Amino acid sequence: MVTKTSMADVARAAGVSKSTVSRALAGDSRVKEATRLRIEQAAQELGYIPNRIARALARGRTEMIAVVTPTPPRSFSDPFYLEFLGGLGDRVMEAGYSLVITSPGAGGSPANSLAELAAGRVVDGAVLTEVQVDDPRLALLRQAPLPFVVLGTPEDASGGVVPGVWFVDGDNEGGARQVVEHLLSLGHRRIACITGPLHLVSARRRLAGYLQALQAAGVAPSPEWVVEGDFTREGGLRAGQRLLEARLLDLREPGSLTAIFASNDLMAIGVLEALRGAGLRVPEDVSVAGFDGIYLADLLEPSLTTGAQPIRALGRMVAELLLGRLGAAGGDRAAVPEQIGAVGRRVVVPVQLRVKGSTGPPRGR
């Protein structure tokens, strides 16, 4: 235990008052040059480092930003979130903020911990991920004095965008549509969709995109083609197995599926495993496509065809928006492409179809 030096010590050593030390170290221009130098030297010699907690209490700002990570079964080890977090973290740390990772699951109810965050003055702002339809956290945060930005489009049950909320999102619907259109263009007609948890906005939108593409192509999907998953690899594996058990992937059957659209890459990976386990080849027997464009998708064999979101860029944009709201130095509003200038700032970025090795023409074509 080393005796820690406080501002008072520096003041004493430099022969000035605490106030002056505070001003000098904050770069206040009203401090005489000579005094500042003397203070800086004293601080240096004493190894003084300001107590950020005390500063935070006095200033009312902590220079920390909270990231509320997905709830189980996705955790923050979800590759998508980690890549996102990378982009977010890089940008906010550049601006001098730290990231506080809080899991909504641990230590109380989600709403509870969020409320504590908001009122506990621990962070200056928050990033919400994994938005649900009619997300109760939004009301909570909006009435709290905590600026926040959402990753994902905040929708209510009727499909309307919740006003007044700042958010960044990929074009889930359009992206999913593109991916399914790609499968259709290869000649597939019987295409399954493994969805995310349908209380999540992103999951619904991707499902909508899938349905739109089929409808536009005049394909009427059988209800059993759509399986609800949970955005995890295990969930994808289970969903794949369910399709197998339902004999929907039996090549000898006439009504067999020829392609599977998984609503995220992680589930697609699970599906690949399920198929491999059943001795089916990809893409020769079945085509598989995913969504997200996590970097893992490229490392698989076969590499995964997917609707790629600019994941790290999403993180950076969320950071930019939030920094802008915080009035932070370096929070450059102009850097954020503004889509709609209405109530709340909304950024929706396009999703890019990335055709790789996991999709090909259906068998027998």
Added chain:
Amino acid sequence: MVTKTSMADVARAAGVSKSTVSRALAGDSRVKEATRLRIEQAAQELGYIPNRIARALARGRTEMIAVVTPTPPRSFSDPFYLEFLGGLGDRVMEAGYSLVITSPGAGGSPANSLAELAAGRVVDGAVLTEVQVDDPRLALLRQAPLPFVVLGTPEDASGGVVPGVWFVDGDNEGGARQVVEHLLSLGHRRIACITGPLHLVSARRRLAGYLQALQAAGVAPSPEWVVEGDFTREGGLRAGQRLLEARLLDLREPGSLTAIFASNDLMAIGVLEALRGAGLRVPEDVSVAGFDGIYLADLLEPSLTTGAQPIRALGRMVAELLLGRLGAAGGDRAAVPEQIGAVGRRVVVPVQLRVKGSTGPPRGR
């Protein structure tokens, strides 16, 4: 902006003093039942949530733990660290702590930000990753009043373990030896090693394991078999290409390598790419083995033979040790296998050879 309620408001509403409110809410047994109830109700009604910053200042504890992530080119998107972080995060959040992610790169020099962390009283403890030989951060932290635990063995230049430091590590040397012995047992003799950055302890130890295994088998490695990488996929790719350019992977040459040991899985993935690019098949033409056992390793085709560390468990153990040092509720010392009871608590966990599809007998055997 909602008017926030402070403890004083609750006190007024309940007709007691701040002290009593503080005690009541902290569950102090000396508060009369009736009073506690009255206070709790008042707090409830007013929507009172304690200011954690003020509490932290008063108590001297913030209930936050810092994780110092690897420096570039590895970032915290490195899969190994992410899995580790998952284990760590789960455990510390269970115990009521939040995780603060600080990048040593951003906002100043590594040492600087670390010193600020230590003295800034922002966190109660810290986790260090990516230890270097003679790591300067250790001295810094040890003289600071901040409990910390290291992921990796803190070594000085002479190979001795720095005393007084708590750490958790996988058995790098033994693990690497096992992996290389596996290659030798398959009949390989000309085995390359792609190392990590050699200022890192883990990289050195894995190299040592490789050399030991070869020596024990009576194989004298040619200097050009050893290529220094950087633990990234790109680094692995480059290293693989270097071996190719050096004509060490030309099957027509008599001295061609038959196997490659990459010091971590991520580099092994890069090597696989390099080989694929050169039209070499794995394991028919060349065997490839990695280290770490990241979950990605299993998803590759071929799946990767590797020296598997219990990555998430490493995270949990680090958490356990740190919580123990913090005297945290739920910090269960007994849960941590204690290897050496000397100065500092040291946990070294075995590495398990996981034989998968990327290794096989050398060509022509």
Added chain:
DNA sequence: TTGAAAGCGTTACCAA
């Protein structure tokens, strides 16, 4: 240009 002193919202010690 500097200093004194009043916060910031808790906790914790000491009396009562």
Added chain:
DNA sequence: TTGGTAACGCTTTCAA
């Protein structure tokens, strides 16, 4: 069992 009152270490008026 409760209340008064210092801390905690900094920032920020307000005066000088």
